[in-house]
Amino acid sequence: MSRPQVASYGSWKSPITSELVASGTVGLGQIILDDEDIYWNELRPTEGGRIVIVRRTPDGQTTDMTQSPFNARTRVHEYGGGAFAIIDGTIYFSNFADQRIYRQEPGTMAHPITPEAELRYADIVINRRRSRIICVREDHTVAGREPANTLVSLKFEGGKGGRVLVSGNDFYSSPRLSPDGSRLAWLTWNHPNMPWDGTELWVGELGEDGSLSHAERVAGGTDESVFQPEWSPDGVLYFVSDRTGWWNLYRWDKGNIKPLCKMKAEFGKPQWVFGMSTYSFESAGCIICAYTKEGTWGLATIDTAKGELERIKTPYTEIRSLRASSGLAVFIAGSPTEPPSIVRLDLATRQIDVLRRSSNVMIDAEYLSIPKAIEFPTENGLTAHAFFYAPRNRDYTGPSEERPPLLAKSHGGPTAATSTTLSWAVQYWTSRGIAVLDVNYGGSSGYGRKYRQRLNGQWGVVDVDDCVNGARYLVKIGEVDGNRLAIRGGSAGGYTTLCALTFRNIFRAGASYYGVSDLEALAKDTHKFESRYLDQMIGPYPERRDLYRERSPIHFVNQISCPMILFQGLEDKVVPPSQAELMVKALREKGLPVAYMPFDGEEHGFRRAENIKRSVEAELYFYSKIFGFKIVDSVEPVQIENL
Numbered sequence: 001m002s003r004p005q006v007a008s009y010g011s012w013k014s015p016i017t018s019e020l021v022a023s024g025t026v027g028l029g030q031i032i033l034d035d036e037d038i039y040w041n042e043l044r045p046t047e048g049g050r051i052v053i054v055r056r057t058p059d060g061q062t063t064d065m066t067q068s069p070f071n072a073r074t075r076v077h078e079y080g081g082g083a084f085a086i087i088d089g090t091i092y093f094s095n096f097a098d099q100r101i102y103r104q105e106p107g108t109m110a111h112p113i114t115p116e117a118e119l120r121y122a123d124i125v126i127n128r129r130r131s132r133i134i135c136v137r138e139d140h141t142v143a144g145r146e147p148a149n150t151l152v153s154l155k156f157e158g159g160k161g162g163r164v165l166v167s168g169n170d171f172y173s174s175p176r177l178s179p180d181g182s183r184l185a186w187l188t189w190n191h192p193n194m195p196w197d198g199t200e201l202w203v204g205e206l207g208e209d210g211s212l213s214h215a216e217r218v219a220g221g222t223d224e225s226v227f228q229p230e231w232s233p234d235g236v237l238y239f240v241s242d243r244t245g246w247w248n249l250y251r252w253d254k255g256n257i258k259p260l261c262k263m264k265a266e267f268g269k270p271q272w273v274f275g276m277s278t279y280s281f282e283s284a285g286c287i288i289c290a291y292t293k294e295g296t297w298g299l300a301t302i303d304t305a306k307g308e309l310e311r312i313k314t315p316y317t318e319i320r321s322l323r324a325s326s327g328l329a330v331f332i333a334g335s336p337t338e339p340p341s342i343v344r345l346d347l348a349t350r351q352i353d354v355l356r357r358s359s360n361v362m363i364d365a366e367y368l369s370i371p372k373a374i375e376f377p378t379e380n381g382l383t384a385h386a387f388f389y390a391p392r393n394r395d396y397t398g399p400s401e402e403r404p405p406l407l408a409k410s411h412g413g414p415t416a417a418t419s420t421t422l423s424w425a426v427q428y429w430t431s432r433g434i435a436v437l438d439v440n441y442g443g444s445s446g447y448g449r450k451y452r453q454r455l456n457g458q459w460g461v462v463d464v465d466d467c468v469n470g471a472r473y474l475v476k477i478g479e480v481d482g483n484r485l486a487i488r489g490g491s492a493g494g495y496t497t498l499c500a501l502t503f504r505n506i507f508r509a510g511a512s513y514y515g516v517s518d519l520e521a522l523a524k525d526t527h528k529f530e531s532r533y534l535d536q537m538i539g540p541y542p543e544r545r546d547l548y549r550e551r552s553p554i555h556f557v558n559q560i561s562c563p564m565i566l567f568q569g570l571e572d573k574v575v576p577p578s579q580a581e582l583m584v585k586a587l588r589e590k591g592l593p594v595a596y597m598p599f600d601g602e603e604h605g606f607r608r609a610e611n612i613k614r615s616v617e618a619e620l621y622f623y624s625k626i627f628g629f630k631i632v633d634s635v636e637p638v639q640i641e642n643l
Helices: 018-023 424-430 449-455 462-476 492-503 519-524 533-537 545-550 553-559 577-590 609-627
Strands: 027-034 037-044 050-056 062-064 084-087 090-094 101-104 119-127 132-139 148-155 163-166 171-177 183-189 200-206 212-220 226-231 237-241 248-253 256-259 279-283 286-293 296-303 308-312 318-325 328-335 338-346 352-357 372-377 383-389 406-410 435-440 485-490 509-513 564-569 594-599
Touching: 018 424, 018 609, 027 084, 027 318, 027 328, 027 338, 037 084, 037 338, 037 352, 050 352, 084 119, 090 119, 119 171, 132 171, 148 171, 163 183, 163 200, 163 212, 171 226, 183 212, 183 226, 200 226, 212 237, 212 248, 226 279, 279 328, 286 318, 296 318, 372 462, 383 424, 383 462, 406 462, 406 492, 424 435, 424 609, 435 462, 449 462, 462 485, 462 492, 485 492, 485 609, 492 509, 492 553, 509 609, 519 533, 519 545, 519 577, 553 577, 564 577, 564 609, 577 594, 594 609
Parallel strands: 279 318, 406 435, 406 485, 485 509, 509 564, 564 594
Antiparallel strands: 027 037, 037 050, 050 062, 084 090, 090 101, 119 132, 132 148, 148 163, 171 183, 183 200, 200 212, 226 237, 237 248, 248 256, 279 286, 286 296, 296 308, 318 328, 328 338, 338 352, 372 383, 383 435
């Protein structure tokens, strides 16, 4: 191999192209085991972001089960999840275009079983005993009223809107049937809580006529987050709770709640979507579980009788969507050198088989940057967490007197977390000579409830401080160029980005993807699931209108002194386009360099390959003009006003 060429950071030629970022990866989601068949769904950017249900049979054959134009995606809570269920090869799924549930028997075309109406369905489970499905229903039929969420029961063959089993609270999720079908468990919560703030776990009895009675609250409350209730094969109810400050596993049996194994680790995740799973039963005596410590996930077994945890060695640092049956576990996993993949683990031999990779593109490992977990000092004597990716490309090295630009990433949520799984979207930057800092700012999950609650009442402050201090830390230790610091983020991360560019002066450029610029407008105009989220993150509205204005970048554009590029989906119902348009207008009038890229047909999070490709290239082009490095990629120019 020839010696690396010396070239300015940002100008390195990379095999990780924008096409690879946009269309070289499919999104892998919900996994279901149906006898010996394994099902999952795939989000395919090259098919306009359509979600397809895929089946893999024991002989290794994979088949697309839902054909175009069907799109197995629900809009309940806008974020969806839990969009399909299987019984003996028959699929029930929510179709995105009309939000009706469809039934598809083997070898037949799908047909709807719910009426044409403004009704949405999610978190589908099968009630085999009574030939019905149970799911969450979100009712949008009354204009001008907040949608009503309930748990409903529907006949296999369909009918009218379904039988309401549980109602009265603002939100429901995770309906789970006991093995004999006699009892139903579910989660519920009310405004202003989000599910990671406080949920209640309830159990009721199902009569022979399908009615629900004798409901009782088992666990949870306004200050305890319960996650993923599941019944064991012998009819014992398990769940995850953060009552000790950490999401740990518990068992409810004969009215008593007992912890399985107390750890300063997280066995749960923020429930942004339905159908999430971090544990499953191999048998009544053995749980297969995933848990995270300091941002890295591991796999383990738990003996339900002894409460003993045994770590299973795997090459993965991220594990989700875990399902198990006798002798095997199937889950989505990835690592810094492996993209997210559907993985099957033989529990007896510990052999791992990769069933489906999200990306089949093979890139030499010498082009890949491996993340380094870092802790750094932040405000109030605390420390924060992040993963640092140094520039890496086997063909290039930077000039000895030059330090690389830094791109600080602020994740969405904001109560989410970064992932260390191989991401072409990260490697795109590092392989061109741009360092990346992926920040798990205070408020992120994976570090316990106390860390997660740092953001309560402090959104726009703590997250911004941590991004700023992470960048300063890297400058201080000589890793990056303090004069070429940029920040990017989407959704809540877009808000953090806009705040950092408005209320701090360390970053020299930024990119906001569908970010919030006006908190007051967001409080007045967003969907039900997050309509009271800001009560926790900022304060009650309108009582604390002063805080909403103080932390809204749109009111302080006069403080911004650096260039910005904004990306926005014009069909976004979570953060409406007006948020970006107001900011662009203000920056334009102030005379600051600004670029705006709206995309027709995109919602909250881009799904179409052509739009993902265009936005990635536009962002690179923007930084090259602001930071003064040449790019070797052939990129369509972006109109930057006031440059």
